Amino acid sequence: MAAAVLELKSVERHYVQGPRKLTILNGAEFTLHRGEMVALVAPSGTGKSTLLHTAGLLERPDGGDVILSGKACGRLSDDERTAIRRNDIGFVYQFHHLLPEFSALENIMMPQLIRGLSKPEAAKRAAQLLDYMQIGKRAQHRPSELSGGEQQRVAIARAVANAPLVLLADEPTGNLDPVTASYVFDALEALVRQSGLAALIATHNHELAGRMDRRVTLNEGKVVPL
Numbered sequence: 001m002a003a004a005v006l007e008l009k010s011v012e013r014h015y016v017q018g019p020r021k022l023t024i025l026n027g028a029e030f031t032l033h034r035g036e037m038v039a040l041v042a043p044s045g046t047g048k049s050t051l052l053h054t055a056g057l058l059e060r061p062d063g064g065d066v067i068l069s070g071k072a073c074g075r076l077s078d079d080e081r082t083a084i085r086r087n088d089i090g091f092v093y094q095f096h097h098l099l100p101e102f103s104a105l106e107n108i109m110m111p112q113l114i115r116g117l118s119k120p121e122a123a124k125r126a127a128q129l130l131d132y133m134q135i136g137k138r139a140q141h142r143p144s145e146l147s148g149g150e151q152q153r154v155a156i157a158r159a160v161a162n163a164p165l166v167l168l169a170d171e172p173t174g175n176l177d178p179v180t181a182s183y184v185f186d187a188l189e190a191l192v193r194q195s196g197l198a199a200l201i202a203t204h205n206h207e208l209a210g211r212m213d214r215r216v217t218l219n220e221g222k223v224v225p226l
């Protein structure tokens, strides 16, 4: 079995909504191994985004911990989690969240520049990723000049620009028609397989979920096989 890159250990997550306390994650346990693609398929409102945000160190668990490559990270300070997130975690959302005033190439360069790479190094890797995603010709276009599928390809390239350990995606094709969704997923899958990344991908699309290595769902705050 490949090494564990992401582990959730007894993760608790609660929200207070007015007088009510909602328990969203209730002792959630989950392990993602190197090279693995796992689909997270669960009804709306059951906590998929909460799980991804906690796993991705955007939110702090109220109990338990998140372990990245053997290091306990979930309970670290905001600054420490941000630093780890920058290097080790890539995120893709349903809507691309690209910076509108920058080109596709510049959007992919951005996380690398924040990390401290030089402009030529960042541009070289960004161009390679755009080629890999088969949109090399769109490098100089701004997000508003790209189709929905192209925007998501750029968002995926940006998420992996710093060669993270883990790719987390929240409905990455949820805003696309089925044919475009399938093509974008092809590109995402090829990238994950080729790089040996580990990916946890929330999706309502059962066809795409069927192409991943395994499927999990959420049941009463716990991660269970589907």
Ligand SMILES: Nc1ncnc2c1ncn2[C@@H]1O[C@H](COP(=O)(O)OP(=O)(O)OP(=O)(O)O)[C@@H](O)[C@H]1O
Binding pocket: 015, 016, 017, 022, 024, 042, 043, 044, 045, 046, 047, 048, 049, 050, 051
């Ligand atoms: N910051 C918050 N404060 C209070 N409640 C929240 C907060 N974030 C999420 N919730 C609640 O937690 C529950 C789970 O939300 P979450 O977004 O994780 O679900 P989801 O499965 O991703 O849903 P969807 O598929 O619709 O995106 C929902 O009932 C939501 O209202």
